Amino acid sequence: MAKLVYDKNGRLLFTKEMKSEYKLLIPNMLPVHFSLIQNILQNEGYNCELLTNSGPNVVQEGLQYVHNDTCYPCLLVVGQFIDALKSGKYDPNRTALFITQTGGGCRASNYIHLLRKALKKAGFPQVPVVSVSFGMEKNPGFSLTISLIQKLVSALMYGDMLMLLSNQLRPYEVIQGQTDEKVQQWVKRLTDQYRHSNGFGKKPMKANFDAMVKDFSNVVIEKTNKVKVGIVGEIYVKYSPLANNNLEKFLFDEGAEVVVPGLMDFIIFKVDNRIVDIDLYGGSKLKYFVVTKFKKYLLEVQKIFIDSIAACDKFQAPADFETIKKMVKPYIGYGNKMGEGWLLTAEMVELIHSGTENVVCTQPFGCLPNHIAGKGMIRKIRNHNPNANIVAIDYDPGATKVNQENRLKLMLSTAKDALKEKEQKQQISAKTKQAQPV
Numbered sequence: 001m002a003k004l005v006y007d008k009n010g011r012l013l014f015t016k017e018m019k020s021e022y023k024l025l026i027p028n029m030l031p032v033h034f035s036l037i038q039n040i041l042q043n044e045g046y047n048c049e050l051l052t053n054s055g056p057n058v059v060q061e062g063l064q065y066v067h068n069d070t071c072y073p074c075l076l077v078v079g080q081f082i083d084a085l086k087s088g089k090y091d092p093n094r095t096a097l098f099i100t101q102t103g104g105g106c107r108a109s110n111y112i113h114l115l116r117k118a119l120k121k122a123g124f125p126q127v128p129v130v131s132v133s134f135g136m137e138k139n140p141g142f143s144l145t146i147s148l149i150q151k152l153v154s155a156l157m158y159g160d161m162l163m164l165l166s167n168q169l170r171p172y173e174v175i176q177g178q179t180d181e182k183v184q185q186w187v188k189r190l191t192d193q194y195r196h197s198n199g200f201g202k203k204p205m206k207a208n209f210d211a212m213v214k215d216f217s218n219v220v221i222e223k224t225n226k227v228k229v230g231i232v233g234e235i236y237v238k239y240s241p242l243a244n245n246n247l248e249k250f251l252f253d254e255g256a257e258v259v260v261p262g263l264m265d266f267i268i269f270k271v272d273n274r275i276v277d278i279d280l281y282g283g284s285k286l287k288y289f290v291v292t293k294f295k296k297y298l299l300e301v302q303k304i305f306i307d308s309i310a311a312c313d314k315f316q317a318p319a320d321f322e323t324i325k326k327m328v329k330p331y332i333g334y335g336n337k338m339g340e341g342w343l344l345t346a347e348m349v350e351l352i353h354s355g356t357e358n359v360v361c362t363q364p365f366g367c368l369p370n371h372i373a374g375k376g377m378i379r380k381i382r383n384h385n386p387n388a389n390i391v392a393i394d395y396d397p398g399a400t401k402v403n404q405e406n407r408l409k410l411m412l413s414t415a416k417d418a419l420k421e422k423e424q425k426q427q428i429s430a431k432t433k434q435a436q437p438v
């Protein structure tokens with residue numbers, strides 16, 4: 001069995017021996033994206049599993065082991081890990097935990113310390129925690145190599161593509177389940193490509209994006225008028241069904257087309273922040289050069305992604321990062337970068353400008369940055385866009401699902417009235433045109 005090794009500060013390391021002997025548990029924030037990431041890591045020799053445990057136990061464990069003024073996403077992530085370890089399904093002497101560290105100023109960089117503290121308190125001090133970050137913590141058994149970064153970037157882009165295409169088709173499909181079947185087929189197909197060290201360069205990405213768009217355009221749909229609802233908010237609560245009580249499914253069941261901005265904008269935002277920091281406060285020229293190069297690469301990949309979607313008139317392509325960055329300038333400064341920072345405001349503005357005037361802004365308890373850039377910006381956005389129908393929904397251990405759904409239903413009812421009014425206006429203008437003499 002692998003020996004426990006600590007660094008000079010007493011941090012338990014994830015060693016090379018552990019790579020083959022240990023099971024790595026990963027919180028599942030976005031099902032499609034994270035399935036691809038799991039498959040990539042498995043191909044790299046890690047034995048990993050995405051956590052799917054949910055329910056009140058997760059919240060209870062979080063409340064027990066994390067201070068109750070800590071933000072809700074942190075409480076859930078820690079609670080889910082402890083709940084999994086206590087379930088008896090995993091051998092705590094051969095299990096490690098994976099967690100991302102964004103490197104920003106908010107608590108997302110510090111979950112890892114809270115998690116280690118919670119593990120000790122819960123009786124699992126022997127479980128190593130692996131940081132997925134750009135050099136914040138090093139472990140002999142895990143490193144983000146350039147080829148692994150490339151693969152992860154491609155997985156995020158493919159995940160964004162599958163999420164976008166399926167969200168635009170699912171509400172209108174004639175053969176129920178056809179869209180989800182295609183998503184599963186593509187996850188399998190991409191995993192096979194990764195297994196053969198293929199699919200993550202720019203060329204294969206373009207080929208795959210084009211093929212995905214073509215393949216999904218074959219889904220049989222019947223286009224009807226539905227309200228479009230965008231979801232924005234703190235990254236974990238926005239995407240994770242565990243955190244937002246299955247928000248996407250709820251909106252879909254209520255007859256809406258759901259529009260969820262992709263994860264890649266968040267990644268570019270985090271990289272862009274490093275550049276903004278140096279522009280505003282100064283810093284290393286070498287870091288500036290490296291980060292600018294990485295951002296350029298991400299923007300190029302995003303352009304390939306958008307071009308593939310825009311080439312097919314069946315789908316609506318999103319705006320690119322630089323466009324939404326310009327769009328948000330009249331609303332908020334670029335120095336506002338904790339949590340989702342200005343990107344959260346930008347996503348709301350972009351949704352409204354691209355025809356999705358109904359927006360759910362998910363707000364976790366204890367998250368100051370997103371209360372400022374989310375809820376705090378709603379009035380200003382409405383002043384510029386009077387038709388915007390934005391609802392802020394709070395997520396915390398005490399919030400009831402019924403209460404959240406009632407607020408969502410109220411927003412949907414306003415959205416449906418606005419859609420009806422629009423349809424009536426369109427009918428009147430069509431009749432007027434017909435009645436006009438030629």
Ligand code: SF4
Nearest residue numbers: 071106107108339367
């Ligand atoms: S953005 Fe908010 S919710 Fe997310 S980690 Fe930071 S403080 Fe917590």
